[in-house]
Amino acid sequence: MKKTLRIGHIDLSFHAASAALVCTVFEKYGWQVEMTASPHEEMFKRYGKGEVDMLVSAWLPASHDVYLAPYQDNTVKLTVLYHPYCIWGVPDYVPVSDVSSVEDLLRPDVLLKMEKRILGINPGAGISRFSRTMIEEYQLADSGYYFENGSESACYSTFEQAVSEQRWLVIPLWHPQFLHHRYTIRALEEPKGLLGGQDEATLIASKSITETFEPQLLAELQALSPGNTVISELDYLICRKNKTPGQAAEIWHQHHYQE
Known part of the structure; x- marks a missing residue:
């Protein structure tokens, strides 16, 4: 009888990509996921x-530390899959001489061109919390800027449409994410340090389940660290090439083991 593992992931495409990579490891060892x-x-x-x-x-x-804190004592950190960080970014056609930092958004010449709505994703995301603080701390609302939560697809398609029309806008984003695989998005300097810095995307599991992992399985999980570029690529395959997370993971594995 196969051992069963219940994997949960945050409901965003790049998290699904990471979860699919983890899933392939378990399936290799005969687990049902x-x-x-x-x-x-x-x-x-x-x-x-x-x-x-x-x-x-x-x-x-x-x-996510605020979310994990209550369950820390029963948690094992298995590996760091990649190193995410949040940004406020602009398309690369926005001249760096005009907009290089968040503070430049308040320049009179920039205010004439830059869209005032900053569209993000769901309210629980770290980038959403950070962005609301940014609006307040940089006093951007006084000049008409506002942050709005939206769906994942609305956030991304709004950016892509703006790029197709060469419009100026700010996107609250993060690495890794599929837009980076296709576009050059310049991160704005953020001197107040409100975007959280670089995190570690950590694969976590309950202590009780990790005690059932075979040594070889545990070793392979601990060695799994695809990195930002790989996750952005997988995310692109899912979101713009219509691959399932499993198919995207399989494509990566085929390339990885051929090299």
Whole structure:
């Protein structure tokens, strides 16, 4: 009888890509994997209730530490899959001489060109929390800027449409993410340090389930660290090439083991 593992991931495409890579490792060792997704805070609550055995992934310490803290004592950190960080970015056709930092958004000449709505994703995301603070701390609202939560697809398609029309806009984003695989997005300097710095995307699991892992399986999990560029590529395959997370992971594995 196959051992069963319940993997939970945050309900965003690049988290699904990471989870698919983890899933392939377990399937290699004969495990049956049940995969589910939920928004950020909800997924951590489900993990804390024992509804999932493993969570892909916790961005620590800045973005998700507040969600993981209540369950820290029963958690094993298995590996760092990649090193995410949040940005406020602009398309590369926006001249760096005009806009190089968040503070430049308040320049009179920039105010004439830059769109005032800064569209993000769901409210529980770290970048959403950080962005709301940015609006306040840089006093951007006084000049008409505002942050708005939106769907993942709306955030990305709004950026792509703006690029196609060469419009100036700010996108609250992060690495890794599929837009970086296709576009050059310049991160704005952010002197107040409100975007959380670089996190570690950590594969976490309950202590009880890790005690059932075979030594070879555990070693392979601990060695799994695809990095930002790979996750951005997988995310691109999912979001713009219509691959399932499993198909994207399989494509990566084929290339990886051929090299």
